[in-house]
Amino acid sequence: MEYSLQEYYSAIDDNIKTVRDNIAESAIKAGRDPADVRLMAVTKTVDINRINHALAQGIDLIGENRVQELLEKNDGFVPSDVEKHLIGHLQSNKVAKILPFVSLIESADSVGICAEISKRAAAIGKTQDVLIELNIAGEESKTGLQPEMLDDLLAEVSRMSNIRVRGIMGVPPICEDEITVRRYFSKLHQIFVDKSSQKTDNIRMEILSMGMSGDYAWAVAEGATEVRVGSAIFGIRRY
Numbered sequence: 001m002e003y004s005l006q007e008y009y010s011a012i013d014d015n016i017k018t019v020r021d022n023i024a025e026s027a028i029k030a031g032r033d034p035a036d037v038r039l040m041a042v043t044k045t046v047d048i049n050r051i052n053h054a055l056a057q058g059i060d061l062i063g064e065n066r067v068q069e070l071l072e073k074n075d076g077f078v079p080s081d082v083e084k085h086l087i088g089h090l091q092s093n094k095v096a097k098i099l100p101f102v103s104l105i106e107s108a109d110s111v112g113i114c115a116e117i118s119k120r121a122a123a124i125g126k127t128q129d130v131l132i133e134l135n136i137a138g139e140e141s142k143t144g145l146q147p148e149m150l151d152d153l154l155a156e157v158s159r160m161s162n163i164r165v166r167g168i169m170g171v172p173p174i175c176e177d178e179i180t181v182r183r184y185f186s187k188l189h190q191i192f193v194d195k196s197s198q199k200t201d202n203i204r205m206e207i208l209s210m211g212m213s214g215d216y217a218w219a220v221a222e223g224a225t226e227v228r229v230g231s232a233i234f235g236i237r238r239y
């Protein structure tokens with residue numbers, strides 16, 4: 001069935017409300033303040049008019065996976081200064097292109113990419129905020145740093161001049177049962193809490209980005225401070 005644009009827009013409105021309600025309910029049940037959980041709208045494959053409709057409904061943070069796609073859309077956002085995060089895998093040769101346009105790179109996952117980010121940020125007089133993406137289930141098919149490598153990476157980053165670690169991002173395996181998925185979220189939260197005590201000048205654990213359309217309520221229950229929701233807001237993606 002094809003939807004008219006108007007139907008599509010009103011579905012977006014309903015979806016945003018539902019997601020916000022679910023976040024609040026899950027937070028309150030866990031004894032958390034719903035205001036401590038930020039909602040990101042993941043906008044990959046979504047056209048600019050639909051994104052701007054969501055922004056008009058109070059969405060103030062968007063996430064894109066691909067550098068090229070973000071650059072193509074970047075002139076069209078209303079408001080133009082909406083906060084943008086890169087959430088997809090970042091290759092070294094794209095770092096310089098994306099740095100001027102994102103406030104946070106959530107997918108830093110190696111010493112090499114952190115070094116490149118710091119170097120390119122220095123060249124434009126910026127200090128780039130990043131999250132370290134952890135491959136929490138040790139899945140071979142996925143990007144992300146192995147958790148046991150995190151201490152070494154943070155030690156290296158603490159010596160870099162133009163990068164700042166603000167927290168952790170993770171994507172547990174999909175299509176698993178609640179208990180298993182929550183165990184991964186809980187592991188991510190534990191690492192986040194452990195590292196929060198070791199503050200250095202450029203490492204400060206403030207953001208725990210976890211939870212997507214299928215599991216964001218569980219992520220909130222396990223301590224997420226940001227959830228990344230795409231299809232539950234915009235509908236099934238068409239590539």
Ligand SMILES: *Cc1c(COP(=O)(O)O)cnc(C)c1O
Binds near residue numbers: 087171
């Ligand atoms: C696509 C994507 C999301 C959102 O996925 P949905 O299941 O549509 O909510 C969140 N995080 C990352 C890293 C993604 O690539």
